[in-house]
Amino acid sequence: MSNLGLQVRQAAPAIDPVVADYAVGYIQHITESTENSVSAQQLDISREVSFLSELLRSAGGETGKVTSFTQKLQDSLTKKLAENQSKNSVTGDTSKRLLDIDLIHNQQRDLDSSMALLQSTKDIGHTGRKMETRVDLKKLQKAEAKIAKKIAKKQNRYVEYEASKLLNQTQDDYESFFLKVNPIEFGSAAGKSKDIKVENFDLYVGEGQRILSDSTLTLAYGRRYGLVGQNGIGKSTLLRALSKRELNVPKHITVLHVEQEIVGDDTPALQSVLDADVWRKQLLSEEGKISERLDEIENLKKEFDEESIEVKKLENEYLDLESHLEEVHNKLSEMESDKAEGRAASILSGLGFSQESQHQATKDFSGGWRMRLSLARALFCKPDLLLLDEPSNMLDVPSITYLANYLQTYPATVLVVSHDRAFLNEVATDIIHQHSERLDYYRGSNFDSFYNTREERLKNQKREYDNQMAYRKHLQVFIDKFRYNAAKSSEAQSRIKKLEKLPILEAPEEEKVITFRFPEPEKLSPPILQLQGVTFGYSPEKLLLKDVDMDVQMNSRIALVGGNGCGKTTLLKVLMQSVTPLDGSVSRNPRLRIGYFAQHHVDAMDLNLNAVTWMSQTYPGKTDEEYRKHLGSFGITGSLGLQKMQLLSGGQKSRVAFASLCLNEPHILILDEPSNHLDTSGLDALTEALKNFKGGILMVSHDVSIIDRVCQEIWVSENGTVRRFPGSIWDYKKYILESADAAGVVSKH
Structure with missing residues (x-):
């Protein structure tokens, strides 16, 4: 098989050089496969040679010469395969060894991608003439590059990663997907840097819309980066590109992207978190199989003479398995497998899961709690690069406090998209500002700096x-x-x-200034809105609220905080009189008008309508021009008010909701998670508008920064009651951490 290039060209004299090089690389690849014990078991030489024959004929080769060449090649490869299998039989039965299944999967994938080269119908230019071929040059070049890497790296195969996030998949799919994306690597990782540097890249989204141009992304291992920028600038797209390894993230760096909630099934929450670490699960399974095989070999050796060839084979296999078992044990020890269950329970507890709920089936949780479960799974896996997209949107103040505290000692790299100033101030060691198709770095900075x-x-x-x-x-x-x-x-x-x-200077970038404005209501005489001895539950056996007293006045600035599921939204419904308490009374001024912002306000909108039409139908009585002017006071300007609302961003939909709740000129604003989906400029606008509002405010929010800037009273919902907290929101955060520490919920990595 010497001088393969010459033999290929003799079989197909008019062959394009690119195709010829590919054919040579492919033959070398098959030859190497005959030497690999795993690949050899899967190798179908007849099928491989048949593909090569069709490739050469489609590239202009003469049938007779191609047939002669490929027949000789098949005979040579068959002989080589038999010789290699004979050698393997002396060193032990390799078919019973526990080997990396990725090698087998990659072999099949390589073959499939090679066969896909024959699906195109493009022309290839040849010397002296043009001829029709079914070889796709782009695919051919990719396949050739892949073969070249395999030749260079031999058995250290290159894996083209497709994604790296906790997707909505079945358990089996998730496990195989995880291992494909983050394959287990044995041996020392010494000398392998886990810093990430991607230079001079462009990034596009949708129909060729460029969001980054000639940019450089630098992530130093162990740093925590806050990625900030206006809504719609492409921050989430950058995270997805990293998670899919569309950007060149080194393959030894594990990546997880928390983006979607998990699918619910009968698996308990705690077990779901344990199963997320597929490495641990696979290694424990492998440990059991190896131990079982070692016992089997000990018994088999007794059936043969000590000097027989069979015993030598078994002893060789035994030594190999023992060596691999030691690697497995080292890997399990490295990841502290024996402490896994306690660590998983601690993470779940910190994110708001009670001891009882940790043993509930995942299908029994709502979407928001499943998102928390996805976050818990990612934290438990401890990837080298953890990608978080607006994590605070799915958490309450206690859980955000726990997460921020946990991430402060996270041993690897974190890249988080967030508009929560307080969260970024606590977590971020560096800020990356994405704007104008570029990334600006502010090293050693939290959000305020x-x-x-x-x-x-x-x-x-x-x-x-x-x-x-x-x-x-x-x-x-x-x-x-x-x-x-x-x-x-x-x-x-x-x-x-x-x-x-003179150097040409560009005019400095000026971000759009967004302003919100709430109308000034007329004065009302107290009492405005009161709860006296209110008890509520959907059944008398399970009370959510008990003996609650609360007074909301025109000058009130109240933040209602507490864990999810503790009755905050229920209390708002009682105040709105959309539910009736089991005991106690709700009194309100008969002239009182309330503006209510629901956490899931989008559910009440007809997204097929534009904002002007929807508002005119839902709150009739004004002209279209008046609605447009009103929307403009909340940043919905120009054509935005005339676009279908399904085309608006989450932040723009929120602005429409804020505009609509003001149409009745409310005396009291009751806001349930108003900061969700708003970017920094939107949050600043909302904060200023609330500070200038002349009526009362009762707000349920996880955003500590907006609570600190707007609210003067902190009320806590916990243990079935609502009480005023004696301190600021920062004092409440300290109280949360102290309570968690006393309960043993601490951030252990």
């Missing part, structure tokens, strides 16, 4: 730009006045040269 630094940077850029524009204008005025004046012409020419040498 990034914000201040960026404001100062923008001021300096504007000052420099304005100064240069003024200087340019000054030079230009002199040039225009004296260019054709003989006495001043030399000075004018000097100024022209100065003007040409």
Whole structure:
């Protein structure tokens, strides 16, 4: 099989050089497969040679010459395979060893992708003539690159990763998918850097819309990055590109992207978290199989003479298995497998799962709790790169406090998209600002320091730009006045040269300023809205609220906090009188008007309508122009008010909801998670509008920053009652951590 290139060209004289090189690489690949004990078992030489024969004929080869060449090749490969299998029989029965199944899967995938080359009908140019071929050049080049890598790396096979997130899949699919994306690597990882640097890349979304241009992404191992930017700028797209390894993340770096809730089934929540670490599960299974085989070999050896060839085979296999078992034990010890259940229970507890709920089937949880379960699974897996997309949107204040505390000592790299200032201030060691198709780095910055630094940077850029524009204008005025004046012409020419040498500065970027405005209500005499001794439950046996007293006035600024499921939203429904308490009374001023923002406000919208039409149908009485003007006061300007609402972003839909709740000029605003989906500018606008509102506010929110800036009272819902907390929201966070520490819920990695 020497000089393969010459033999291929003799069989197909008009063959394109690209196809010829590919054919040579493919033959070398088959030859190597005969030497590999796993690949050899799966190798169908007849099928491989048949594919090669069809490839050469489709590339212009003469049938007779191609047949002669491929027949000789098949005979040679068959002989080589038999010799290699004979060698393997002396060193032990490799078919019974526990080997990496990825090698077998990759072998089949390579063959399938190679056969796919024959599905195209494009022309290939040949010397002297053009001929029809079914070889797709793009696919051929990819396949050739893949073969070249295999030749260079031999058995260290290159795996093209497709995704890396906790998807809605069945258990079996998830496990095989996880192992494909993050294959187990035995041996020392010493010398392998887990830093990530992707240089000079462009990133697109949808129909060719570019969101990053000639950018560089740098993530140092062990740092925690907050990715910030306006809604719609492409932050989530960047996370997905990393998770799918569309960007060049080294294959030894494990990646998990928490994006979708898991599918519910009969698996208990705790077991679901344990099963998420597929490495641990696979290694424990492998440990059991190896131990079973070792016992089997000990028994088999007794059936043969000590000097027989069979005993030698068994002893060779025994030594190999013992060596592999030691690797498995080292890997399990490295990941502290024996502490797994306690760590999983601690993570679940911190995210709000009670001891009882940890043993509930996952199908019994709502979508929000399943999202928490996805987050718990990712934290438990401890990937080298953890990607989080707005994690605080699915958590309450206690859970966010736990998560922030947990991530502060996370040993690997975190990249989190969030608009929650307080969360980023606690978690982020660095900020990456995505804007204008670029990434700007603010190293050693939390959100507040990034914000201040960026404001100062923008001021300096504007000052420099304005100064240069003024200087340019000054030079230009002199040039225009004296260019054709003989006495001043030399000075004018000097100024022209100065003007040409000035660096061209771009006008500093100015972000759109968004403002919200809530109408000023007329005054009401107290009492405005009161709860007295209210007890509520959907059945008398299971009470959510007991003996609650609360008074909401025109000047109230109340934040209602507590764990999910503790009755916060129920309390709002009692105040709105959409449910009736079992005991106690709700009194309200007969002239009181309430503006209610529901957490799931989108459910009440007809997304097939535009915002103006929907508002005119839901809140009639104004002209379209008045509705458009009103929407404009909440940042829905221009054509946005006339687009179908299904085309609006989550933040834009929220703005429409805020605009609609103001149409009745409310005295009291009752807000259930108002910060969800709003970006930084939207949150700033909402905060300022609430601070300037002349009526009362009762807010359920997980956003500590907006609570701190707007609210003056903290009320806590826990243990079936609602009480005023003696302190600020920061004091409440300390109280949460102290309670968690006392209960043994601490962040252990």
